[in-house]
Amino acid sequence: MNDADARLVRLLGGAALAGLRTRLRTRYGRGRSAGVVTLADLNAAERDALAGLLGRRPSDAGSMRFDIAELDALLRNAGLATSLRHALELLDGPVIDLAAARAEAARQWDAVRRMTSDPGLRAFLTDGRGLGLLKRLAVRLPAAEQLVGRVQAVLAQLPAAAVTRSQLAAQLLGDAHALDPGSPVATMVLAVLRHGRSGEEGGEGEETVRELWAAAGVMVNELARPVLFLNLPASADGIVPRGEPAYLSLRALMRSPPVWKVASRDVFVCENPNLVAIAADALGCDCAPLVCTDGMPAAAQRALLSQLATAGARLRYHGDFDWPGIAIANIVTGMFGAAPWRFFAGDYCAALERNAGATRPLIGNAVDAGWDGALAQMMQAHRRAIDEEALATDLLGDLDTRR
Structure with missing residues (x-):
């Protein structure tokens, strides 16, 4: 290190002034290489260093104002560096643009x-x-x-x-x-x-x-949450038993998808497995095709609904009259083109009248029904939820193919 380098280190180098040098380097890095600079929030060591470079008397002020051109000239005249930028680069390396x-x-x-x-x-x-x-x-x-x-x-x-x-x-x-x-x-x-x-x-x-x-x-986890259904007609004999609820895994639906014979046919979709059991007990082989989402449809349920929609089925959905039920219905109607099945505001009001004792408090955040703007408003007004199983009698009437 030569004499000039040693003096520069004493005046502006060292760990105590690293923050000051970083602030000055940042100005150059942002393209601000000239003009008047005002540095605020200076500590004592930083104030003394700048005062020494500028030839000023030390001050207790927390800020200092100076012209870069003035400091450049002072550094050149002292033989320390050609400019303030040059001095900073001598101490800490090139300034990055x-x-x-x-x-x-x-x-x-x-x-x-x-x-x-x-x-x-x-x-x-x-x-x-x-x-x-x-x-x-x-x-x-x-x-x-x-x-x-x-x-x-x-x-x-x-x-x-x-x-x-x-x-x-x-x-x-x-x-x-x-x-x-x-x-x-x-x-x-x-x-x-x-x-x-x-x-x-x-x-x-x-x-x-x-x-x-x-x-x-x-x-992924292709055997988890298989899809439950009843009386879905397929071209292959023995795949789908008649009159009894059955399950198909995501694995089966993807590896060997049945050819569903549902073109232009109503396929009913419900939310709760209990309704499938009720339908099987009451109607058996006379029940219309019925698929269960088992709550929010998972991968297997969505795969089957997609296959049925592609095969030309007219999907019709019913679920619980509560906020999760509306959210599920929005998915099934929006993604697979299902039509609501006794799931309008009028159906909710009629169900309340007939099943006043079979309701429960409606809790949670409201969810708008994408197919009926009045449904959520009516549910909020009455603040009662109705489980799908409570409406089994009406739903069975639609599912009975003998009618």
């Missing part, structure tokens, strides 16, 4: 987006939230490029032919757990699938994730 650095980073991230060949992934990354997710998961560009490549490898195989998630991960990524929940590749793939379906990010619940994978032909 923050605007240029941001522009270069944006260019590089845009190059990552443009390298994608999958249209769904490219559309997702064009959205600021999509690129933001990639940045959070990968942090650095080399990792982002690798992550994009792995995500594209998975998307290129979708929709899959009823393959398990672990098998897909092992075959494509060399690790059976590479698509487990929370992994960067799985997070990105699911985000792209969700974006392609709705254009918006949605829920991350276990059933939502299972349904997203299932819609792409990938099975």
Whole structure:
């Protein structure tokens, strides 16, 4: 170190003045290299250092104002540095042009987006939230490029032919757990699938994730929550027993989907398994085709409803007259084109009159019914919920094919 360097270190270097140097460097990094500077909230060491550089008497003031050109000239005349910027670079290294650095980073991230060949992934990354997710998961560009490549490898195989998630991960990524929940590749793939379906990010619940994978032909816990139904006609004999409730797993629906003979036929959909049992006891083989969502429909329920809608069935839905029941109905009517089945405001009022003793308090946050704006208003006015089973007599009348 020469004499000038040693003097500069004494005047402006050291850990005690690191904060002051950072503030000054930030101004240069933002392109502010000239003009008058006002620095507030200075501590004693910072005030004394600036006063010494400027040849001023020490002061107890918490701020100091000076012209950068003046300080540049003082540093040059003292043989310490050619300018304040030069002095800062001698002490801590080159000042980074923050605007240029941001522009270069944006260019590089845009190059990552443009390298994608999958249209769904490219559309997702064009959205600021999509690129933001990639940045959070990968942090650095080399990792982002690798992550994009792995995500594209998975998307290129979708929709899959009823393959398990672990098998897909092992075959494509060399690790059976590479698509487990929370992994960067799985997070990105699911985000792209969700974006392609709705254009918006949605829920991350276990059933939502299972349904997203299932819609792409990938099975996750394919034996969990099988779908319950009664008297669904199919082309293959023996698949669907007549008169008795039966279950089909997501695995069966995806690997060997039955050919449903439901074109232009009413297929009734209920919320509660108890109604299926009641219908089987009362009507047996004379019950119209009936499917149960078992609460909010999971992957198997959604797969079956989708198959039936594709096969031309006229789906008709009924559930509990409570807020969860309305939310479920919004899903079934919105996603699968089901029509309400005795599930209008008038039906609610009639059910209250006939079943006053079989109601319960209506609790929770109100949910608007997408098919009938008056239903939620009527339910809020009466504040009573009605379980589907309490209306079994009326529903059985619709399900009885002998009528």
